[in-house]
Amino acid sequence: xxxxxxxxxxxxxxxxxIQAFSGYVWLRRNLASIIALMIMVVLLTFxxxxxxxxxxxxxxxxxxxxxxxxxxxxxxxxxxGGIDLSVGSVVAAAGVIAVRMANSGMPVxxxxxxxxxxxxxxxxxxGYVISHTTIPAFIVTxxxxxxxxxxxxxxxxxxPAQCTxxxxxxxxxxxFLKIPIPVIIVIVTLVxxxxxxxxxxxxxxxxxxxxxxxAAKYAGVNTRSIQMRVFMMxxxxxxxxxxxxAARLYSGQPSVGEGFERDAIAASVLGGTxxxxxxxxxxxxxxxxxxxxxxxxxxxxxxxxxxxxxxxxGIVILGAVYIDFMKKRKSLKK
Amino acid sequence: MPSEYILxxxxxxxxxxxxxxxDDVNISIKAGETRALMGENGAGKSTxxxxxxxxxxxxxxxxxxxxxxxxxxxxxxxxxxxxxFIHQEITNISSMTxxxxxxxxxxxxxxxxxxxxKRMHRDARNALDALDLDMDTHSLIDGLSxxxxxxxxxxxxxxxxxxxxxxxxPTASLSNSEVSNLFKQVARLKxxxxxxxxxxxxxxxxxxxxxxxxxxxDGKFIGTKNTKETNDNELISMMVGREFENMYGNERAIxxxxxxxxxxLSSSYVKDVSFTLKKGEILGFSGLVGAGRxxxxxxLFGIDQITSGEIWLDGKQVSIKCPQDAIKAGIALxxxxxxxxxxxxxxxxxxxxxxxxxxxxxxxxxVDKKKEKGIIDRYKKxxxxxxxxxxxxxxxxxxxxxxxxxxxxxxxxNPKVLILDExxxxxxxxxxxxxxxxxxxxxxxxxxxxxxSSELPEVINNSSRIVVMHExxxxxxxxxDKDEISQEIIMSYAV
Numbered sequence: 001x002x003x004x005x006x007x008x009x010x011x012x013x014x015x016x017x018i019q020a021f022s023g024y025v026w027l028r029r030n031l032a033s034i035i036a037l038m039i040m041v042v043l044l045t046f047x048x049x050x051x052x053x054x055x056x057x058x059x060x061x062x063x064x065x066x067x068x069x070x071x072x073x074x075x076x077x078x079x080x081g082g083i084d085l086s087v088g089s090v091v092a093a094a095g096v097i098a099v100r101m102a103n104s105g106m107p108v109x110x111x112x113x114x115x116x117x118x119x120x121x122x123x124x125x126x127g128y129v130i131s132h133t134t135i136p137a138f139i140v141t142x143x144x145x146x147x148x149x150x151x152x153x154x155x156x157x158x159x160p161a162q163c164t165x166x167x168x169x170x171x172x173x174x175x176f177l178k179i180p181i182p183v184i185i186v187i188v189t190l191v192x193x194x195x196x197x198x199x200x201x202x203x204x205x206x207x208x209x210x211x212x213x214x215a216a217k218y219a220g221v222n223t224r225s226i227q228m229r230v231f232m233m234x235x236x237x238x239x240x241x242x243x244x245x246a247a248r249l250y251s252g253q254p255s256v257g258e259g260f261e262r263d264a265i266a267a268s269v270l271g272g273t274x275x276x277x278x279x280x281x282x283x284x285x286x287x288x289x290x291x292x293x294x295x296x297x298x299x300x301x302x303x304x305x306x307x308x309x310x311x312x313x314g315i316v317i318l319g320a321v322y323i324d325f326m327k328k329r330k331s332l333k334k
Numbered sequence: 335m336p337s338e339y340i341l342x343x344x345x346x347x348x349x350x351x352x353x354x355x356x357d358d359v360n361i362s363i364k365a366g367e368t369r370a371l372m373g374e375n376g377a378g379k380s381t382x383x384x385x386x387x388x389x390x391x392x393x394x395x396x397x398x399x400x401x402x403x404x405x406x407x408x409x410x411x412x413x414x415x416x417x418x419f420i421h422q423e424i425t426n427i428s429s430m431t432x433x434x435x436x437x438x439x440x441x442x443x444x445x446x447x448x449x450x451x452k453r454m455h456r457d458a459r460n461a462l463d464a465l466d467l468d469m470d471t472h473s474l475i476d477g478l479s480x481x482x483x484x485x486x487x488x489x490x491x492x493x494x495x496x497x498x499x500x501x502x503x504p505t506a507s508l509s510n511s512e513v514s515n516l517f518k519q520v521a522r523l524k525x526x527x528x529x530x531x532x533x534x535x536x537x538x539x540x541x542x543x544x545x546x547x548x549x550x551x552d553g554k555f556i557g558t559k560n561t562k563e564t565n566d567n568e569l570i571s572m573m574v575g576r577e578f579e580n581m582y583g584n585e586r587a588i589x590x591x592x593x594x595x596x597x598x599l600s601s602s603y604v605k606d607v608s609f610t611l612k613k614g615e616i617l618g619f620s621g622l623v624g625a626g627r628x629x630x631x632x633x634l635f636g637i638d639q640i641t642s643g644e645i646w647l648d649g650k651q652v653s654i655k656c657p658q659d660a661i662k663a664g665i666a667l668x669x670x671x672x673x674x675x676x677x678x679x680x681x682x683x684x685x686x687x688x689x690x691x692x693x694x695x696x697x698x699x700x701v702d703k704k705k706e707k708g709i710i711d712r713y714k715k716x717x718x719x720x721x722x723x724x725x726x727x728x729x730x731x732x733x734x735x736x737x738x739x740x741x742x743x744x745x746x747x748n749p750k751v752l753i754l755d756e757x758x759x760x761x762x763x764x765x766x767x768x769x770x771x772x773x774x775x776x777x778x779x780x781x782x783x784x785x786x787s788s789e790l791p792e793v794i795n796n797s798s799r800i801v802v803m804h805e806x807x808x809x810x811x812x813x814x815d816k817d818e819i820s821q822e823i824i825m826s827y828a829v
Binding site for chain 2: 195198199200201203204205207208211212214215216217218219220221222274278279
């Protein structure tokens with residue numbers, strides 16, 4: 001009997017679930033990707049002179065922030081059993097909106113708020129359609145992606161909108177105690193999201209909805225509202241990414257963000273989020289984002305041809321997910 | 335004023351579109367009473383219970399709990415009034431832990447409004463201990479057996495202080511010892527004064543567990559009986575409403591020469607399975623769920639990999655590595671999950687019927703429409719499939735007609751061996767009788783049939799001989815010419 005118990009908790013440890021939020025279980029679950037990240041860092045430290053340099057490290061962390069925000073949203077959506085392809089366009093449009101507002105002399109906080117509300121509305125729209133119809137999330141968010149891309153261009157007439165508000169630009173380029181401000185925003189966001197996903201009933205209902213939507217409904221969970229709120233979160237986070245990116249670029253550019261959903265999805269999946277829903281952690285996503293960020297940076301430092309970089313990135317992602325698949329199959333057979 | 339009844343549902347009406355599912359149904363239950371709810375598929379049992387459980391809402395009618403009229407519009411409302419529902423398909427979330435599942439939808443919170451995990455696990459522990467369940471509250475549902483999951487659902491009901499517990503076919507996939515354990519828990523709840531509504535197709539259980547039984551038919555209330563004052567036959571005639579004495583063919587199919595011989599067949603799921611199938615006979619396969627009946631069929635059909643053993647068909651040894659090999663050899667499988675494995679639901683009858691014999695009318699980019707129509711017409715007639723036209727979507731047909739489409743799809747390919755896995759699952763009585771007749775006619779025409787079934791009367795009355803399986807192996811092969819056959823004898827081999 002005792003043995004049975006032991007096996008049970010071992011099974012729990014291996015598969016994760018919400019419990020993966022507890023440190024040990026989380027570490028165990030993400031061990032492979034953490035080791036991969038460490039190997040990459042060690043290799044780059046010794047093969048290049050320019051990787052382990054504070055300026056480079058700071059610039060890497062600055063660069064990964066945008067993907068962090070988006071990937072957090074995508075992770076929540078995936079855990080809830082959905083997918084959000086609209087994020088890249090929301091990044092661009094929200095950036096343009098924020099810059100417009102900041103240029104008009106409005107306080108920065110309001111400019112940011114307006115952009116986030118824009119993201120929330122787009123997310124809510126996605127969530128509403130997905131939860132109230134049987135149209136797949138893939139199709140809904142793909143359509144929204146296309147339309148919102150157009151909105152971004154319409155807002156600026158196709159041209160980038162230069163940002164003249166220094167306080168705004170500071171959000172992307174400034175530092176506080178030598179830590180880049182975007183990194184600080186990421187950390188604050190991560191802490192808030194961690195609490196939302198792991199310590200509130202809303203969070204567990206997101207996991208439940210993605211794990212088995214029928215069961216969640218029968219348990220009295222309002223799955224429609226959960227889906228709408230999760231997509232709204234994803235929209236807000238994409239808008240936040242747009243704000244930070246625009247501030248870093250000193251301009252709102254309607255053409256940015258093309259393909260951002262790809263890196264965000266890749267980061268989530270590398271971090272152990274299940275495409276079938278119900279499983280995933282934000283901490284894992286951070287590891288995933290870092291892997292992609294370090295990979296990009298490393299390949300640049302190693303002067304690998306940018307066309308080859310795409311090839312390598314694709315192989316790394318599929319390889320990592322394949323290893324995970326093999327691991328799972330093995331534990332199932334046991 | 336306190337009522338005599340803990341639950342009264344009055345004049346409940348519900349229609350889906352033009353289809354009236356419940357027509358003025360009334361039901362009243364006392365505290366501590368265990369009430370069976372019986373009826374054919376589509377009689378409205380599940381719909382009635384889903385209305386009580388807050389999953390559907392009634393078009394009209396009233397519900398009283400403890401004598402007070404209540405409005406149940408969502409699952410949460412039902413729960414507030416003390417109604418707990420254990421669904422037929424287990425509704426736990428496998429990627430979450432036991433404690434998380436027990437408290438899904440009503441997580442304990444601390445002062446900050448955050449989920450209090452410590453309390454959740456402590457309360458879950460207490461709830462499990464109260465039912466003598468030895469499970470770790472931190473385990474994922476994934477690792478639990480069906481029976482354990484069911485116990486968990488009971489724990490949830492107890493934990494919610496349920497006054498009314500609905501159990502929908504709780505024993506469908508449990509072993510005997512698990513069933514008796516379940517009944518023990520039911521008895522405990524009953525002692526505590528919980529009213530239990532028990533939906534089951536199994537007569538024996540109804541008489542064993544329930545005090546009273548209500549029969550529904552075609553959405554109408556037919557009657558309520560005390561289980562001590564009624565019997566199987568009375569209940570069946572209440573359920574079907576017509577005389578169905580002659581559901582099975584009168585004559586048993588008699589086999590000719592051996593057509594299929596399986597010697598020591600093993601796969602990951604079955605071991606050393608040996609049997610013979612004669613030309614024109616119906617070989618019944620009986621046993622518990624998971625005994626290896628379906629898995630034997632899957633191995634024969636090349637879906638599960640055969641690890642050892644021989645298959646001889648028509649005197650020649652055949653090697654089956656994939657379904658294509660099996661089809662080429664002349665083996666057809668009508669699978670268990672009709673809608674998932676047997677049909678292209680969103681396609682037309684014609685597409686489905688002709689799928690297995692495309693090569694007969696498609697040659698070199700040319701589709702011979704006439705030939706296709708010929709094939710379709712042939713089966714339309716012989717199987718008496720009721721349809722508007724062959725261009726109707728299969729998803730619009732009834733379960734019985736869908737099953738006929740799957741069978742005829744394979745008949746078009748002229749199989750030597752036809753394997754039917756649970757051919758009448760989810761089909762109502764009338765269509766069942768037609769399927770039985772069809773099987774017996776096919777056998778007469780010389781098709782050799784393997785019929786896997788969980789319904790003992792179906793196995794006993796249709797089979798030429800019966801193979802009983804137990805834990806992946808053949809436990810017995812019963813021949814009515816030599817052996818006595820009864821439900822008890824089959825069960826004695828099956829467990």
